[in-house]
Amino acid sequence: MSELRIKQRITTMDELLNTLRQFAAERDWDQFHSPKNLSMALAVEASELLEIFQWMQESESLAPNAVTRERIAEELADVFVYCLLMSNKLDIDLLQAAQSKMQKNAEKYPADKVKGSNKKYTEY
Amino acid sequence: MSELRIKQRITTMDELLNTLRQFAAERDWDQFHSPKNLSMALAVEASELLEIFQWMQESESLAPNAVTRERIAEELADVFVYCLLMSNKLDIDLLQAAQSKMQKNAEKYPADKVKGSNKKYTEY
Amino acid sequence: MSELRIKQRITTMDELLNTLRQFAAERDWDQFHSPKNLSMALAVEASELLEIFQWMQESESLAPNAVTRERIAEELADVFVYCLLMSNKLDIDLLQAAQSKMQKNAEKYPADKVKGSNKKYTEY
Amino acid sequence: MSELRIKQRITTMDELLNTLRQFAAERDWDQFHSPKNLSMALAVEASELLEIFQWMQESESLAPNAVTRERIAEELADVFVYCLLMSNKLDIDLLQAAQSKMQKNAEKYPADKVKGSNKKYTEY
Numbered sequence: 278m279s280e281l282r283i284k285q286r287i288t289t290m291d292e293l294l295n296t297l298r299q300f301a302a303e304r305d306w307d308q309f310h311s312p313k314n315l316s317m318a319l320a321v322e323a324s325e326l327l328e329i330f331q332w333m334q335e336s337e338s339l340a341p342n343a344v345t346r347e348r349i350a351e352e353l354a355d356v357f358v359y360c361l362l363m364s365n366k367l368d369i370d371l372l373q374a375a376q377s378k379m380q381k382n383a384e385k386y387p388a389d390k391v392k393g394s395n396k397k398y399t400e401y
Numbered sequence: 402m403s404e405l406r407i408k409q410r411i412t413t414m415d416e417l418l419n420t421l422r423q424f425a426a427e428r429d430w431d432q433f434h435s436p437k438n439l440s441m442a443l444a445v446e447a448s449e450l451l452e453i454f455q456w457m458q459e460s461e462s463l464a465p466n467a468v469t470r471e472r473i474a475e476e477l478a479d480v481f482v483y484c485l486l487m488s489n490k491l492d493i494d495l496l497q498a499a500q501s502k503m504q505k506n507a508e509k510y511p512a513d514k515v516k517g518s519n520k521k522y523t524e525y
Numbered sequence: 526m527s528e529l530r531i532k533q534r535i536t537t538m539d540e541l542l543n544t545l546r547q548f549a550a551e552r553d554w555d556q557f558h559s560p561k562n563l564s565m566a567l568a569v570e571a572s573e574l575l576e577i578f579q580w581m582q583e584s585e586s587l588a589p590n591a592v593t594r595e596r597i598a599e600e601l602a603d604v605f606v607y608c609l610l611m612s613n614k615l616d617i618d619l620l621q622a623a624q625s626k627m628q629k630n631a632e633k634y635p636a637d638k639v640k641g642s643n644k645k646y647t648e649y
Numbered sequence: 650m651s652e653l654r655i656k657q658r659i660t661t662m663d664e665l666l667n668t669l670r671q672f673a674a675e676r677d678w679d680q681f682h683s684p685k686n687l688s689m690a691l692a693v694e695a696s697e698l699l700e701i702f703q704w705m706q707e708s709e710s711l712a713p714n715a716v717t718r719e720r721i722a723e724e725l726a727d728v729f730v731y732c733l734l735m736s737n738k739l740d741i742d743l744l745q746a747a748q749s750k751m752q753k754n755a756e757k758y759p760a761d762k763v764k765g766s767n768k769k770y771t772e773y
Contacts, residue, residue, distance in 0.1 A: 287497070290414060300507065304517070306517075311460075312454060312462040313457055316462075317454075317565065323446075324444055324568075324697075324699075326440050327440045327444045327693055331689040332643035333437055334437075335435040335582070339490075341436070349491060350491075350493045350498040354502040356480065356484055363473075369474045371477065372413070376410065376420070377474075377475075379420055379482070386428060391428050391430075392427075395430075395581075442579050445576045448573075449572075451569055452569045538744070541744055551760040552758060554765075559710050560711060561705055561709075562707065564698045564702045567698065574688045575692045578684060578689075586688075589684070598746040598749075599750055601746060604691065605747050606751070615713070615718060617725060619729050620661070622726035623659070625723075636676050639676050641680070
């Protein structure tokens with residue numbers, strides 16, 4: 278996929294999604310991308326990120342070295358890619374879905390009640 | 402957080418990230434958001450998405466009903482939100498990281514070799 | 526399933542597995558228990574355990590209160606149950622598989638080389 | 650850990666747990682095994698199992714070839730090992746916890762109501 282290498286830098290989610298679609302189409306991989314399978318791939322990638330941090334102390338995780346930071350960026354990128362593929366497959370607008378969810382969260386966790394607490398909302 | 406509700410529709414990742422930062426700041430939650438903890442939260446949300454599909458057939462997952470689709474959108478939004486929080490915490494440019502990863506993937510999985518196959522690249 | 530309640534205390538993995546088989550049979554749930562689906566259910570339960578710890582400090586996690594400890598026991602039990610169902614479905618002897626894996630691990634991580642280190646074996 | 654190799658075959662959870670304890674002690678790894686970290690390791694291993702099945706059809710997963718079956722056994726063993734380490738760390742009796750959970754499940758999902766259905770109990 279030499280086109281990717283010479284391509285200008287991607288600057289929007291739509292451009293990235295177009296690249297992802299092209300990548301899957303060239304490999305005839307769309308047939309494997311049922312939402313069920315994509316949810317599995319997304320969880321697998323999320324756990325590869327988790328793996329990086331599993332034996333680290335929280336304080337260490339705040340200042341990873343360059344090599345570790347690069348691994349984190351790669352795994353996070355994979356998670357993001359599967360988010361986009363899933364949203365594309367089910368025609369979900371990710372930004373709008375996130376905005377709606379934040380509005381729900383704002384009601385579930387009123388700032389004055391939960392300030393500085395890590396308790397779950399069910400405990401309020 | 403009534404400001405959220407009256408806000409114009411969010412249309413870019415940067416706008417969403419600003420909203421997320423404000424949301425966490427108002428609750429003094431940034432203290433819990435170490436990369437280690439965020440990787441856990443991200444994996445938890447990815448699994449809540451997984452849960453929706455666990456007993457579904459692949460064909461069913463391609464055409465969820467409206468209620469299920471709404472649940473999917475919410476869980477996917479949660480995953481996306483933690484992606485952004487993690488990228489923000491470690492100053493990672495998600496779009497650029499995804500573009501780099503896609504370029505690596507293009508080399509690992511040459512289109513002419515992997516077309517239509519679900520084998521892992523290690524098997525090529 | 527009143528038989529369960531009056532049953533003697535379960536003391537072996539085989540007894541537990543027999544109970545699980547009976548439970549699934551009475552509900553005609555075996556049809557959903559493909560290894561693919563069981564791997565999803567297992568990951569979902571593992572993440573419900575993860576959720577309990579996501580905002581906790583490591584030191585807190587070492588001494589959970591009684592309510593939290595009970596939640597941990599329940600989620601851990603769910604993970605264990607799906608381990609057993611998967612092993613049963615594919616006729617895998619869990620104890621033997623674990624013993625084999627420990628022998629491999631003993632070779633990958635020689636005690637004198639890795640003592641006190643949390644580095645991954647690939648780094649040795 | 651040559652003792653492991655010459656050891657008799659492990660036939661009970663207690664024997665396996667003793668081996669695991671010895672393995673961790675020889676490597677001074679117990680210091681990393683906080684319940685928080687163990688919950689992460691458990692989720693990571695559960696996802697390595699998930700990864701095997703992510704692009705497979707359900708029917709394929711019912712009859713894996715010998716190589717795949719061996720990989721499944723190894724990943725399942727890892728999950729089981731972390732279950733045991735977590736139960737040991739928090740002094741939880743896994744068999745008893747599983748029995749209690751099954752009794753709760755029997756009440757949540759009465760056989761006559763849920764027979765043959767994959768709906769979640771909240772929908773009953």
